[in-house]
Amino acid sequence: MAELSTGGGVRDAAPVSTPASVRDLARIGLALVVLLLVLVGAHLLFDSRDYGARASFSLLIGAALGFVFQRGRFCFFCILRDFIEDRNSTGLFAILAALAVGGIGYAVVFGAFLPNSFSGRLPPDAHIGPVSWVLAAAGVAFGLGMALSGACISGHLYRLGEGYTRAPFALIGSLVGFGLGFFTWQSVYLSAIRAAPVAWLPGTAGYGGALTIHLAALTAIGLVLLRWLPARDPTPAERVTPATIHRALFGGRWNPLATGALVGVIGVAAYFRVEPLGVTSQLGSVSRTVLDNAGLLADRLNGLDGFAGCATVVVQAITENGWLIGGLALASFAAALLSKRFSISRLTLRGTITALGGGVLMGWGSMLALGCTVGTLLSGISAFALSGWVFAAAMFAGVFVGVKLKLHRLD
Numbered sequence: 001m002a003e004l005s006t007g008g009g010v011r012d013a014a015p016v017s018t019p020a021s022v023r024d025l026a027r028i029g030l031a032l033v034v035l036l037l038v039l040v041g042a043h044l045l046f047d048s049r050d051y052g053a054r055a056s057f058s059l060l061i062g063a064a065l066g067f068v069f070q071r072g073r074f075c076f077f078c079i080l081r082d083f084i085e086d087r088n089s090t091g092l093f094a095i096l097a098a099l100a101v102g103g104i105g106y107a108v109v110f111g112a113f114l115p116n117s118f119s120g121r122l123p124p125d126a127h128i129g130p131v132s133w134v135l136a137a138a139g140v141a142f143g144l145g146m147a148l149s150g151a152c153i154s155g156h157l158y159r160l161g162e163g164y165t166r167a168p169f170a171l172i173g174s175l176v177g178f179g180l181g182f183f184t185w186q187s188v189y190l191s192a193i194r195a196a197p198v199a200w201l202p203g204t205a206g207y208g209g210a211l212t213i214h215l216a217a218l219t220a221i222g223l224v225l226l227r228w229l230p231a232r233d234p235t236p237a238e239r240v241t242p243a244t245i246h247r248a249l250f251g252g253r254w255n256p257l258a259t260g261a262l263v264g265v266i267g268v269a270a271y272f273r274v275e276p277l278g279v280t281s282q283l284g285s286v287s288r289t290v291l292d293n294a295g296l297l298a299d300r301l302n303g304l305d306g307f308a309g310c311a312t313v314v315v316q317a318i319t320e321n322g323w324l325i326g327g328l329a330l331a332s333f334a335a336a337l338l339s340k341r342f343s344i345s346r347l348t349l350r351g352t353i354t355a356l357g358g359g360v361l362m363g364w365g366s367m368l369a370l371g372c373t374v375g376t377l378l379s380g381i382s383a384f385a386l387s388g389w390v391f392a393a394a395m396f397a398g399v400f401v402g403v404k405l406k407l408h409r410l411d
Contacts, residue, residue, distance in 0.1 A: 064331070140365075150358070160332070
């Protein structure tokens with residue numbers, strides 16, 4: 001990967017300006033073919049009797065997310081690692097921006113879906129989950145898994161497009177982890193989740209009050225983080241030309257605030273048209289289907305299908321979430337090609353084992369938390385759910401311990 005550590009932060013190395021070679025033209029051509037295939041695929045899905053507009057839109061949403069993730073280096077683990085190890089809070093502002101924009105957008109959409117927030121009902125399908133010790137334990141396990149494998153599940157999906165060879169093993173491990181989560185579910189549901197409260201701020205404070213509290217909390221966190229925000233080098237003024245636009249899009253890492261704002265907009269669009277952003281539903285469904293077909297799961301998993309979140313179902317085809325993560329990986333691959341960031345990383349036996357182990361922890365945590373960093377954290381906090389904040393705090397604790405133990409260096 002063409003990355004440089006810069007006082008704790010991680011940024012892309014500045015590309016060297018050289019005349020386009022045959023290799024460059026082939027790289028750009030391949031990227032454009034991939035993006036064209038995504039568009040053609042979306043068109044075919046839209047006209048398909050078996051899939052339709054929701055699958056088509058999911059593919060496009062995933063592609064937009066993958067492109068922005070790759071160009072903005074929106075990797076939850078890398079962002080937290082930079083902060084914990086090097087006291088560099090730059091990337092955290094991308095997350096705060098995503099949550100701020102997401103909260104504003106969700107408030108608008110909620111007002112249309114559920115005008116009276118005091119009715120005792122919850123907005124449909126939003127990531128608003130039960131809060132219990134199980135959620136906290138799942139968050140810690142997920143954070144440790146991130147540190148051990150080198151990224152969260154969404155991070156592995158977009159880094160898969162960059163040629164990160166540990167990513168497939170981490171994703172395979174997450175399938176195993178989901179399976180363990182299904183076996184764990186019955187006991188923890190009966191002992192803790194069944195009676196756990198489901199806290200949704202607009203139900204108490206209304207949409208206006210909830211949004212005010214949401215933005216005030218993010219602002220307060222941002223003000224605290226300013227202490228660890230490194231100074232940026234002044235950018236010289238220059239005429240806007242095709243070359244400068246190309247450099248802004250594919251040269252270095254996108255501005256974190258712009259990246260976060262785009263992620264927030266994509267998240268709101270996804271919820272408005274299909275469902276809240278999440279990247280684990282298809283993976284969990286694959287694991288559940290395999291276990292169900294083998295007769296290893298109980299006929300009924302008490303309460304599981306009644307909660308919102310990254311729902312898992314027994315499936316025989318690609319779900320809308322599957323199209324989303326497919327688009328995410330493909331667009332990340334195209335973006336990596338266009339920005340010269342695609343590089344097949346070296347894979348070691350230890351790196352393979354730690355990626356598998358980290359994936360198992362993340363899969364288990366995702367299953368019990370009903371989502372991961374994108375679903376439970378990003379979509380959940382944007383939806384004013386207390387469960388999102390609890391998962392975020394527990395996940396941060398897990399990453400903190402993992403980084404301090406240097407688990408991320410076992411590759």
